[in-house]
Structure formats: C-alpha cells, structure tokens
Amino acid sequence: MNPPFHVIGSKQFDQIALEQLFHSAAQMEQIVAAGGTTRFAGKIMCSLFFEASTRTRLSFESAMYRLGGSVIGTENAAQFSSAIKGETLEDTVRVVSGYCDVIVLRHTDVGAAHRAAEVSARVPVVNAGDGSGEHPTQALLDLYTIQKELGRIEGLHIAMIGDLTYGRTVHSLSYLLSNYKDIKITFIAPDNARIPEAVKRYLDEKGVVYEETGDLMKVSGTADVFYQTRVQKERFPSLEEYQLAAGKYIINRHLLDHMRSDALILHPLPRAGEIDAEVDADPRAGYFRQAQNGLFIRMAILENCLGAGSAR
C-alpha cells in the first residue's frame, strides 16, 4: 500500500502539481453545475476541528457531499472532547483514522497537521489551518482565483495588505507564488505587523522580487491583485498592538478610483471593516467568487487524496 497523500503545507506543491490541481478544480466546477457526483459514495471524511472555523469546515463538508461522500466530525473539539481529558493529538488521530477515509484537521498549534500525518499511516490528513502556521487550501484557492480571474499568474504584481505577521494565508500564498516567473509582491503593513523574516528569506532563495512599504497608495494604480486581510485581534499579544495595526488600510470607493480597471480585489474573509460594503458591487471585487472557488479547490484536494487516479 502506498503511503497516503497528505496536504500539510503550501511548499509541497510545485508548478506542475498546481496546474494539475487547478485543472481538477475546473472539472469540479462542472460537476457541481451538473448536480454533483456519487464518486465517493461510501467514503467518510472526518472534520476534526480543534478550533472553530465555520466557513472552512462548511466548504470542506460541502465538497465531500458534492462528491457523494459522507462526513463525521466535530465543530470545536478542544472545548469538550478527549483533549480536555488529556489525550494527545497523536492518539486522537490514531483512533479517528480508524473511523474515516480522510481527516481534515484544524488545530491551534503550529505543526499539528504534520504531527497528525506522522501517525496516520493509512488515512490522508489535510491541514485546514494550524495556529499561526499554514492554511494551504486557502492559499490554493487564492491562487486558483487569480489564475481563473486574470488568466495567468506569471508576471503579476500582487499587493498583500494588512496583518502580514499573523496572517498565515499571506505566508502560504507567498510560498505558492514563488513557483511562478516574474512575480512581484508588495507587502503593505503597519510597523508592528510586517511580513516575517522567514518568508522573506524563502522568497530570496526562490528569487522572487518583493518590497515592503507602509503606504498602500504607492501601488494603488499599478498592482494587479490587492490581497486584503483582516487584522486578527485574537493573534495579537495585546490590545494596544492590535489597535496600532487595525484599520490602517481600508479598501473603499476612493481607492477603487485609483486602481486599474482590470485589477482584482481578494480577501480570505471574514472581513471586519477592511473592505467597505460599497466596493462589493464593483466587478473587481473578487472575494465572494474567491470563497466560492474554495469549494472547487477542496473538491480537487479530496479527489487528490481519495480518488482512484491519484498518483502517489
């Protein structure tokens, strides 16, 4: 038996793997339009969520059902499961892997998905976010949206805005972008929420061009993609630090007037004021289409993990 295909971090995907995945996601879009499939009848996905993430969980569960499978799981295991009885994550995964065919894991600790994969010899583990670590399926759907909306990834100029220290989707997306040629990234953050050194080092190694600035207006007329993020109160060490970072960069009608007509505005959602509601009706506002693409990407991920045609 081949080892299972785990999805742990965005660095595991090269350009060929990405192209295959996006091709599969496009097929999934057609499958959904046609009313779903029964391909995964009899298969069970376990949503093992140690912290709540309603949106991510619902999109994974929808993906499994659209493919004809079933779902067991927990909305928020940390509050009331074996965890509070002192069980290790490894033991939980060993047991749960006996009840399902794929585990989708959301955890508060960096490295949790990797630890889970280590002890899951038969069942693939998909990382749905591990603390301030990675959230690879979010980055995959972000990149898929860029490809789908703008028709290409190579040569683009991407502005990443907001909380770049704790915003793990920004890190994961940066790693993915480094697979493509002629990418330029502008990191726009307040001083206490700048992009970590580790991410910059990785981009340096890969030869990706990037710059850091505190001034969103500097790239407002030139960037192809504006990747806005929420400043996540719960990730900051103090209220003061949070308030320094929050509310500094807001995408509104004024900014829209400066943007290129073919620009694309993305946001991993939920938003909390960083994008004005008045922007929603603009065709450049891609964030709800982006959320919808999460379904197709997660279907493609599940197909990769569970499908007969997966090469491992």
Next chain:
Amino acid sequence: MNPPFHVIGSKQFDQIALEQLFHSAAQMEQIVAAGGTTRFAGKIMCSLFFEASTRTRLSFESAMYRLGGSVIGTENAAQFSSAIKGETLEDTVRVVSGYCDVIVLRHTDVGAAHRAAEVSARVPVVNAGDGSGEHPTQALLDLYTIQKELGRIEGLHIAMIGDLTYGRTVHSLSYLLSNYKDIKITFIAPDNARIPEAVKRYLDEKGVVYEETGDLMKVSGTADVFYQTRVQKERFPSLEEYQLAAGKYIINRHLLDHMRSDALILHPLPRAGEIDAEVDADPRAGYFRQAQNGLFIRMAILENCLGAGSAR
C-alpha cells in the same frame, strides 16, 4: 433563472398556498412511511443556527435526509464562528450560499431572515426563527396539526395561552389563522405578557374575531383548540417580570374534565410545567403528534424550495 422561494414570515402564505402545502405534507407522511425517497440526492441543506434550537434543527435535518439530501451546518454559530470575528450576517450568507442549495437560518435578531434573503440571489432561505420575530414553519405545522386532527380550520375557536408577548409562535399562528373564515381567538395571558397591539391590529384589518382575558376557565368548556405556550424566561427583561407570568395557567387533569371531548391541546414544546404529565395519555393531548408533523411540514417546505414542481 427565477428568484428563489424564500420562507420568511407567515403572512406570505394565503389560503391556497396553505392548502397546497398541507397536501404536500400529507404526501410526505406517506413517503416517510414508505422509507423515504432519494429525490434530493446531491442537494445540500445548510443549517445556519446562530442560536441553538435542537428540536427545530433536528426536524429540518431529518426532513432533508428523508428526502435523500445531505446536510452541512452549525449547531450554534454565534459562539464560535466568523460572527465573533466581526462578520456581518450578509457576508456569512453570501459565502455559505456558495456551498449549499438551501439555507435554514436561525438567528437572534428580528428581521435576520429577511436580510439573509435579500443577499441570497440563488439559494432559498428558510426562517427557522428570528429572535422575537417570526417562526413560520412552527406556525405552519401548528395549523397543519389542527387541520389534520379536527378536519377543518374554518369556524374554530382557538384559545392561545401563556406568554403572548414574547411567544412568537402565537403571533405567527394568528397571522395564518386570519386566512380562514369564522375564526375566533381567545388570548389568555397574565397582564405583563399580553398579545401585542401589532397582532391585534392585523387581526382587526383581516376581520378576525378575538378577545383577551386573564381567565382560562372562561373558555375551558367551549374552545376547540388550546394552544399552550411556555413562558420563556430568556425573553423577559427581568426575573420579577418572568415570575409574574410563569405558572399562571397550567393544563392538568382538572382542566381536562372541563374541556370538550373533541378538544385539541397543542404546545410548540419544550414545555416546562405548563402541561402536567398526567395529561399526556389523554387522546386530546396532541402536542407530540404536532411535533411529529413538524417533520412532514418541513419536508413540504423543502420540496417547495428545492423541488422541480415548485411554483415561484
């Protein structure tokens, strides 16, 4: 594409719509007896519950499964979802509508279902209770139970008892009853929990005969239907107000002796002392059959929202 058929309030149903729905509910009863159907295979319902309501949620989910569909959802989204990250209901609905075919929404705020329907261009929204607003599917199953048990609705005398201020099922049922001829309603409530003026105004406009009293015994021998309700502690502004209202009207063996032999006792459940357990064995105790009818009505509602034959 036609706009989706949302179920927001009881006032949207006229007598013809009610008759069609009840006809459909009766068919659903036969489908359940025959072991269900696969009619909705591939369809996904999302239970989006921002406050817990186990009974309502389970009956909707059972309805979807009896029709062959699947369910994603959340038991209590407010505690741990994007809501605590500051997301608006509108954004949540926009995203979730990309993952399902129908949304069943329970919320704490009056008007939430209407707001959700406004931004759900593709997916129907069913109101499963919005604060002290409406709970239309409860009122529909109440009325269906009356029709099924007594064979008619026209000409009936209905006593509504208990917390008539905060008991939204009483309001919704009153609105539905106003579609029928020769209805008489007696509202029986303590002074601090009387039926709101808005409901009375609506009944006046529709020409429905009603009276208010604090004395249950006054109609004990004449009413056809006794619609008992729980005094909901959580809806009262203070403990004192609650205690004034609670425990004033209890249906027990003594009252049964005064009731007509063909009377019907209903309660939206859960009960907390307003109906003695000794009443349960009496054939006039219809509240558990009423709860069972909730399944059939909700199947009929889903059929209306999702079915091929739905007239919109």
Next chain:
Amino acid sequence: MNPPFHVIGSKQFDQIALEQLFHSAAQMEQIVAAGGTTRFAGKIMCSLFFEASTRTRLSFESAMYRLGGSVIGTENAAQFSSAIKGETLEDTVRVVSGYCDVIVLRHTDVGAAHRAAEVSARVPVVNAGDGSGEHPTQALLDLYTIQKELGRIEGLHIAMIGDLTYGRTVHSLSYLLSNYKDIKITFIAPDNARIPEAVKRYLDEKGVVYEETGDLMKVSGTADVFYQTRVQKERFPSLEEYQLAAGKYIINRHLLDHMRSDALILHPLPRAGEIDAEVDADPRAGYFRQAQNGLFIRMAILENCLGAGSAR
C-alpha cells in the same frame, strides 16, 4: 409491531447473544474492507449527546455511514438545547423519536438510557454511556477484542487496573465476562478507587473468581489481559481524592518485560499517562486495534437494532 430492541446495559447479553453479535461484527469488518454497504439507505440515526464524547460519537456515526444510513444529532445537547429550557429527557426522546430510526444516547445521569427506552415505543435506544452507570457498547467492543486477539474468552485471567470505582467500562466488562466459564479477574486499584460492592456481589452470584489487590506487579507475569483505565478527574469528589488515585499504576517498558509474551494490553481510551508511549510499538499493545473494533461492534449493534434479521 414488535417492541424495539434497546441496548441499555451489559447484563442484557447472554453468551449466545454475545456470540451472535461477535459473528456479526466480524462480518461488518468485511463490509468495511469492501467499501461499506447501502443496506441502511434512508435510515436515520440520532446521536443525542447530552455530554460530549467525541470518540464514541464519531465511531457510532461512522458505523451508521458505513451501513449506508444518515445521521442527525448534537455534540453536546446539555449546553444549549431544550434541556436548558427545562425540558425533561422523556419529552426530548418522545419528540426526537419522531425524526429518526434509532437514538444513540449519551447522558450524565445514571439510568437515563432506561428512562429513554421506556418512552420510545417505536425507535430503539442505544446507551452510549449514562453517567457513572453503564457504557455497554464499550464493554462489548472490549470483549470482542479479547475474543479476536486471544481466540477465546473462557479460562482467561483479566487484570483490571486503575479507577475501578468510577470507571464504568470496568463494571460493564465484568458483567459481560460473567457469562463465560473459568474467568479470573484481578482488580488492581488504589484504596479510594476500589471496585464497588455491587459489582462484587454480581460476580459472586455468577460464581466468577476474583481478587482485589493494590499491587500490579503481583499479576504482571500471569494475567492474559491487562485492562488499564484512566483515572477520571471529573468523576472524583475532590482534587485530593483524584491525586491519590492518579498515576499509581503505569504500564511501561519495565512492566512489559515482566508480562507474558502472549499477553494483551487494552485501554478504553483516552489515556492520560497510564500507558507510556514507548509501549505503543509492542505487539501486545492492543488498544488502538480495540478502538478500531468499536466501529465493527457498533455496526453490529445498529444491525441488531435496525436490520431486517433482528430477532426481538
């Protein structure tokens, strides 16, 4: 209509019933290996969990899906259901039994499953743990594991270790073992967590040989089965009592060296230090295989409750 087949306590199973159940469980193992069945298509199981027990719930839900059925339910009904509105368990069961074909009940109160079965005239109730009462399906999977791993039950010497006062799985397993000949049980517990008199009386009546000791090493080289348990903090009256009981008996490499080479180590899980991780790789460590057997036993239980061939 025959009355439903409820699973309330381990005493309801005699040796013939156990053999039939184990035979069915072995068949279920083959069904799972073959990718599941659609035998229960259209059937609905309700997981009615008034306290969280993620592991037990997930294995029941997996069992239902492997058999082709559907699941509705609640992870932790006590926190937010009708219960907090004052509803009795009996009312909840009466209502929920109208929405499903089998109820799996987890409750905090001893006797809850029995009370539920009393009012469930149509739908079978399966006890998934009632406070410090019973947890029969756990005991059934424990015994099935012994049978499967050691090839027999008769004549075995079983050491039960840890919290024998509050550890209900130990009680239930003792009751089941009393169906077999030549069983010897050694109860190994700290003074404040000894096996209750009621269990001893039952074993006396059934003629089962047992002894009590505080010394694990006494049987380390002779017992066939080491049934280790977690000392459950939440069941002890005070922290002091808990600390006296916890950590006294730990299965580690040192103990392994004393054990027979054909011994079997079991644990209902979760563990919290009572078995060292270094033991996991030893072939005598049967606890993860035991957890996996929970799936097959629960499938067999559901087959007994719902299947066409169920003899009632």
